Amino acid sequence: MNLVLPRLNLHAASDVAWRSVALRGWGRLGSAPCQAARPERLREVADAVTSINGRNIIAHGAGRSYGDAALNGGGAAVLTARLDRMLGFDAATGVLVAEPGVTFADVIRVFLPQGFLPPTPPGTAFATLGGAVANDVHGKNQHVAGCLGDHVAWLDLLLADGSTRRLSPTQDAPAFHATIGGIGLTGIITAMALRLLRVPSNAMRVRRRRVGGLDEYLDAFRAARGATWSVGWVDALAGGAALGRGVLETAEHAAESVAIPAAGTRSMPFDVPGLLLNPLSIRAFNAAYWRRVPARGEERTVHANRFLFPLDGIGGWNRLYGARGFHQFQCVLPEAEAPRGLRRLLEEVGRAGAASFLAVLKWMGRPGLGMLSFAQPGFTLALDMPARPDSRALLLRLERITRDHGGRLYLAKDSALSPQGMAEMYPRLEAFQQVRARLDPRGRFSSDMSRRLGLG
Amino acid sequence: MPAVTETWLVLGGGSTIGRAFAQRAAAAGAAVLLAGRDVAELERSAADLRLRHGVPATSVLFDALELEAHRGFARACATLAQGNGHRQLNLLLAFGIMPSQAECEADPLLARRMVETNVTGAASVLTALAPVLRGQGGGVVVALGSVAGERGRPRNHLYGATKAALAVFLQGYAARHARHGVRVLNLLAGPVDTALTWPLPRLPFIASPAAFAAQAWCQARRRSGQVHLPRIWAPVMAAIRAVPDRVFNRLDL
Numbered sequence: 001m002n003l004v005l006p007r008l009n010l011h012a013a014s015d016v017a018w019r020s021v022a023l024r025g026w027g028r029l030g031s032a033p034c035q036a037a038r039p040e041r042l043r044e045v046a047d048a049v050t051s052i053n054g055r056n057i058i059a060h061g062a063g064r065s066y067g068d069a070a071l072n073g074g075g076a077a078v079l080t081a082r083l084d085r086m087l088g089f090d091a092a093t094g095v096l097v098a099e100p101g102v103t104f105a106d107v108i109r110v111f112l113p114q115g116f117l118p119p120t121p122p123g124t125a126f127a128t129l130g131g132a133v134a135n136d137v138h139g140k141n142q143h144v145a146g147c148l149g150d151h152v153a154w155l156d157l158l159l160a161d162g163s164t165r166r167l168s169p170t171q172d173a174p175a176f177h178a179t180i181g182g183i184g185l186t187g188i189i190t191a192m193a194l195r196l197l198r199v200p201s202n203a204m205r206v207r208r209r210r211v212g213g214l215d216e217y218l219d220a221f222r223a224a225r226g227a228t229w230s231v232g233w234v235d236a237l238a239g240g241a242a243l244g245r246g247v248l249e250t251a252e253h254a255a256e257s258v259a260i261p262a263a264g265t266r267s268m269p270f271d272v273p274g275l276l277l278n279p280l281s282i283r284a285f286n287a288a289y290w291r292r293v294p295a296r297g298e299e300r301t302v303h304a305n306r307f308l309f310p311l312d313g314i315g316g317w318n319r320l321y322g323a324r325g326f327h328q329f330q331c332v333l334p335e336a337e338a339p340r341g342l343r344r345l346l347e348e349v350g351r352a353g354a355a356s357f358l359a360v361l362k363w364m365g366r367p368g369l370g371m372l373s374f375a376q377p378g379f380t381l382a383l384d385m386p387a388r389p390d391s392r393a394l395l396l397r398l399e400r401i402t403r404d405h406g407g408r409l410y411l412a413k414d415s416a417l418s419p420q421g422m423a424e425m426y427p428r429l430e431a432f433q434q435v436r437a438r439l440d441p442r443g444r445f446s447s448d449m450s451r452r453l454g455l456g
Numbered sequence: 457m458p459a460v461t462e463t464w465l466v467l468g469g470g471s472t473i474g475r476a477f478a479q480r481a482a483a484a485g486a487a488v489l490l491a492g493r494d495v496a497e498l499e500r501s502a503a504d505l506r507l508r509h510g511v512p513a514t515s516v517l518f519d520a521l522e523l524e525a526h527r528g529f530a531r532a533c534a535t536l537a538q539g540n541g542h543r544q545l546n547l548l549l550a551f552g553i554m555p556s557q558a559e560c561e562a563d564p565l566l567a568r569r570m571v572e573t574n575v576t577g578a579a580s581v582l583t584a585l586a587p588v589l590r591g592q593g594g595g596v597v598v599a600l601g602s603v604a605g606e607r608g609r610p611r612n613h614l615y616g617a618t619k620a621a622l623a624v625f626l627q628g629y630a631a632r633h634a635r636h637g638v639r640v641l642n643l644l645a646g647p648v649d650t651a652l653t654w655p656l657p658r659l660p661f662i663a664s665p666a667a668f669a670a671q672a673w674c675q676a677r678r679r680s681g682q683v684h685l686p687r688i689w690a691p692v693m694a695a696i697r698a699v700p701d702r703v704f705n706r707l708d709l
């Protein structure tokens with residue numbers, strides 16, 4: 001639709017503007033000072049990557065990863081937030097072509113009224129599509145829909161030399177599979193084609209019911225395998241016979257839409273002093289939350305956002321954990337190992353008195369496509385733990401238990417995994433490193449996380 | 457989707473503020489013409505506006521420094537706006553450059569380029585578009601002025617001078633075309649978090665582009681003349697203007 005006029009002026013390559021920033025992960029465990037560029041046009045991404053003079057570089061999306069996946073202390077970062085344009089949509093196939101800084105919230109705002117959802121929405125709509133591909137994120141429909149990478153038709157990847165390659169299952173498949181879940185280490189995704197999920201309405205019928213303990217929980221998940229969406233909240237402070245008790249939520253799309261909830265969000269304007277979050281207050285909160293669900297269960301129809309992103313209504317909730325920040329631990333254990341492994345994990349966390357409000361249990365179906373995708377069949381458990389002097393030791397013990405049971409940790413959440421643990425949990429790591437060596441021979445793409453994990 | 461009743465021509469459609477304003481206008485159902493030099497980029501933004509808001513959005517090649525092309529450009533824009541099925545074309549003047557004072561002092565050609573872009577180019581294209589606005593019975597012109605134009609500061613007085621010149625031009629332009637239904641609003645903008653200000657150290661009261669655009673859109677609906685945006689800059693600039701020279705000169709602003 002351009003107006004065709006003779007080109008009047010050749011656009012000069014712009015100088016890249018860098019600024020010193022201190023980036024943080026969502027867990028606010030510390031800040032990583034680096035030089036950041038924030039391109040607003042496609043060409044500026046290549047300009048940034050090729051002008052860093054030997055420094056290493058990483059893409060940074062919305063910073064919703066909890067640990068150091070998107071941090072690069074002492075190096076450079078490309079902030080993708082301003083590359084947020086939707087470039088094309090085919091209503092017949094549901095394929096959206098978009099820049100990496102488009103968020104799940106953007107996609108939902110535009111396409112839910114037209115009957116589409118992002119295929120695998122993570123628990124926050126503020127994540128960017130680029131960041132979500134780089135972690136191959138999963139949603140509460142993982143057992144049916146797989147991970148985000150399963151719905152990517154192609155990606156444009158900007159390489160260290162400034163060139164861009166289109167990758168897909170049929171165009172350089174190894175590079176495609178390394179980039180999906182590749183935590184930004186193969187290059188910068190500058191565009192992608194994503195198949196959206198067709199839905200009948202903007203609403204979901206959500207069923208919630210109490211589950212009394214761990215074994216009952218795992219059975220309940222299996223029994224709910226026919227549900228389109230399922231997720232469980234676990235009271236990680238309950239022990240003994242109540243160990244693993246919680247609330248299971250399953251949901252189906254409603255036939256009719258509901259009114260869109262008001263946009264206003266509450267927000268957390270300051271850090272909550274650590275004192276407020278002591279084991280007693282958390283215990284009381286968790287117990288009350290559990291009891292609030294009637295014993296016979298309940299069913300409600302809500303806007304999809306309410307079910308998919310329950311925490312997004314409270315802006316900056318991560319400040320709840322105070323200035324020292326918090327760790328999130330998320331692992332997945334194979335189905336056969338889950339009963340014993342999850343019990344050991346919950347007991348370990350209980351002994352340390354380290355858990356908090358947000359523990360989430362979910363049953364996973366097929367594995368992710370990516371070489372470093374997290375998902376594998378089995379059960380995944382995620383918990384928040386306020387940072388304390390003994391946190392790292394505890395995380396190491398949890399890593400140990402996860403390894404004993406053949407599980408793996410989720411890099412999107414991780415801040416403490418060891419290099420040995422990484423190598424053991426991710427059997428395709430070597431293949432991944434080979435693709436990286438081919439795409440980025442000088443090792444330009446690197447992050448605090450990749451260095452911590454011994455990946456260079 | 458309500459029928460499209462107006463088209464906003466964003467001069468400098470690739471600027472951060474221009475993009476944010478275009479989003480706001482499109483969200484309100486307006487058609488958008490994005491004018492600038494990097495048409496491939498503008499076309500990406502236009503696609504986004506069409507997808508997000510279902511409004512017509514088109515890119516148009518425009519260079520503020522190519523003065524001879526401005527009249528043809530104005531006619532082309534009028535034609536494009538008419539293609540949207542109505543005759544209400546409004547303008548947002550959102551291009552401009554801001555090299556640092558030091559760069560301008562070291563490189564007089566760069567200094568000239570800034571004056572030619574921010575002043576000569578702005579005056580030229582608005583002049584070329586005046587007949588279009590008058591011909592359709594009026595229209596709204598919103599321009600990105602700056603608080604920098606209200607008092608010259610050591611750090612950016614050449615840039616400030618271009619915005620002061622623009623302000624005076626806009627006053628006369630408004631007076632000249634008011635009779636024909638043309639309404640002009642000069643936004644005396646404080647810092648906005650854009651590509652222009654990204655390399656600078658943290659600025660006070662910096663506004664997000666979306667918040668700034670929302671306020672600009674509201675003001676554009678009802679005001680003319682000059683308005684400080686964000687509003688906090690009205691009292692702040694009143695105070696800064698009142699500081700006596702001998703004190704002001706000792707502050708290294």
Ligand SMILES: Cc1cc2nc3c(=O)[nH]c(=O)nc-3n(C[C@H](O)[C@H](O)[C@H](O)COP(=O)(O)OP(=O)(O)OC[C@H]3O[C@@H](n4cnc5c(N)ncnc54)[C@H](O)[C@@H]3O)c2cc1C
Nearest residue numbers: 061062063064065100123128130131134137138183184189
């Ligand atoms: C409240 C909450 C709930 C969550 N729930 C879930 C959940 O249910 N399921 C789940 O899977 N995850 C979940 N997450 C994790 C989140 O989805 C991922 O961390 C996601 O990657 C965040 O996206 P981001 O845009 O913030 O990316 P960032 O955190 O900024 O970056 C993540 C990684 O992506 C890379 N990256 C970013 N942009 C690009 C790009 N353009 N090209 C290449 N690499 C890039 C970065 O280098 C980094 O390695 C949750 C997070 C929060 C805060």
Ligand SMILES: NC(=O)c1ccc[n+]([C@@H]2O[C@H](COP(=O)([O-])OP(=O)(O)OC[C@H]3O[C@@H](n4cnc5c(N)ncnc54)[C@H](OP(=O)(O)O)[C@@H]3O)[C@@H](O)[C@H]2O)c1
Nearest residue numbers: 470471472473493519520551552600602645647648650652
């Ligand atoms: N950001 C602030 O804090 C602030 C404060 C007060 C006022 N303002 C003013 O607001 C306006 C927009 O600023 P911004 O911050 O959004 O800036 P920006 O993102 O840096 O954009 C500046 C735009 O000016 C365009 N431009 C430069 N020379 C041009 C030329 N010869 N012909 C056509 N277009 C040209 C560029 O177009 P191309 O796409 O072709 O490169 C670019 O899109 C400017 O006038 C600025 O002075 C900004």
